[in-house]
Amino acid sequence: MTTPVIELRGATKRFPATGSGTHTAVRDLTLTVAPGEFVAVVGPTGCGKSTTLSLVSGLEAASSGDVLVRGEPVRRIPSGVGYMFQSDAVLPWRSVLDNVAAGPRYRGVGKREARSRAHAWVERVGLGGFAGYYPHQLSGGMRKRVALAQTLVNEPEILLMDEPFSALDVQTRALMQDELLRLWAGTGAAVVFVTHDLEEAIALADTVVVMTASPATVKATFPVPLERPRDVEEVRLTPEFLEIYREVWDSLRTEVAKAREEASRVG
Numbered sequence: 001m002t003t004p005v006i007e008l009r010g011a012t013k014r015f016p017a018t019g020s021g022t023h024t025a026v027r028d029l030t031l032t033v034a035p036g037e038f039v040a041v042v043g044p045t046g047c048g049k050s051t052t053l054s055l056v057s058g059l060e061a062a063s064s065g066d067v068l069v070r071g072e073p074v075r076r077i078p079s080g081v082g083y084m085f086q087s088d089a090v091l092p093w094r095s096v097l098d099n100v101a102a103g104p105r106y107r108g109v110g111k112r113e114a115r116s117r118a119h120a121w122v123e124r125v126g127l128g129g130f131a132g133y134y135p136h137q138l139s140g141g142m143r144k145r146v147a148l149a150q151t152l153v154n155e156p157e158i159l160l161m162d163e164p165f166s167a168l169d170v171q172t173r174a175l176m177q178d179e180l181l182r183l184w185a186g187t188g189a190a191v192v193f194v195t196h197d198l199e200e201a202i203a204l205a206d207t208v209v210v211m212t213a214s215p216a217t218v219k220a221t222f223p224v225p226l227e228r229p230r231d232v233e234e235v236r237l238t239p240e241f242l243e244i245y246r247e248v249w250d251s252l253r254t255e256v257a258k259a260r261e262e263a264s265r266v267g
């Protein structure tokens with residue numbers, strides 16, 4: 001068996017609660033991600049999905065349990081990790097090309113080489129004609145393409161994505177999902193993709209992990225044996241997709257109901 005690129009073993013994360021005591025965001029979470037595997041994590045709102053990503057990225061330390069990246073305990077931000085969040089990190093005062101070149105420059109790559117790598121990625125994400133444009137001149141979908149290029153230009157071995165497309169309209173979202181699959185296919189990167197959207201999770205992933213209502217722990221893991229390459233809009237119409245959807249939703253819906261109940265109790 002190949003060594004997992006990410007491994008959480010009984011990881012727990014507690015935060016100081018407002019007032020006194022602690023709030024457990026993640027409890028006894030065990031999860032492994034193989035090299036090149038695309039894992040989607042779904043769970044009810046506020047259950048602890050983002051916190052799980054923060055443990056892997058070293059932004060937060062586990063209160064107990066183990067978090068390993070490439071077999072090494074995570075103590076700081078591990079190398080080879082790329083991120084993409086709902087709000088992008090596109091800088092308004094830089095052109096598309098300079099936004100994409102900034103990552104390699106920051107990592108010590110020479111100016112000429114950084115710009116040449118950036119150029120290749122700007123082309124690859126379909127923005128070849130827009131390299132000199134500034135972010136305010138771009139649509140939401142185009143900005144997401146810039147954000148994808150910004151992340152992938154660093155050739156991450158692990159890609160952590162926290163609802164990266166949730167602010168987009170439905171059509172642009174589907175386009176970006178296809179783009180992501182197309183670009184990811186050439187990288188061999190492992191992906192952990194957090195989303196509220198079960199359709200998105202199944203359309204993209206090799207494995208869907210269902211989290212429990214807060215505190216987050218893994219409730220169930222489902223393989224997604226749908227053929228690749230996938231067209232996300234086509235694949236969701238297939239009987240295989242619907243069957244997987246039904247199975248996963250069966251597991252997820254009780255957690256969503258629990259989270260709603262809890263929210264109405266607190267609220």
Ligand SMILES: Nc1ncnc2c1ncn2[C@@H]1O[C@H](COP(=O)(O)OP(=O)(O)OP(=O)(O)O)[C@@H](O)[C@H]1O
Binds near residue numbers: 050
């Ligand atoms: N730095 C922090 N300090 C205190 N509490 C925190 C911190 N980060 C997260 N939490 C709490 O941990 C819980 C889980 O939050 P998290 O953002 O991981 O959930 P999520 O599943 O990603 O949420 P959503 O689905 O809404 O994006 C929440 O109750 C949140 O308030």
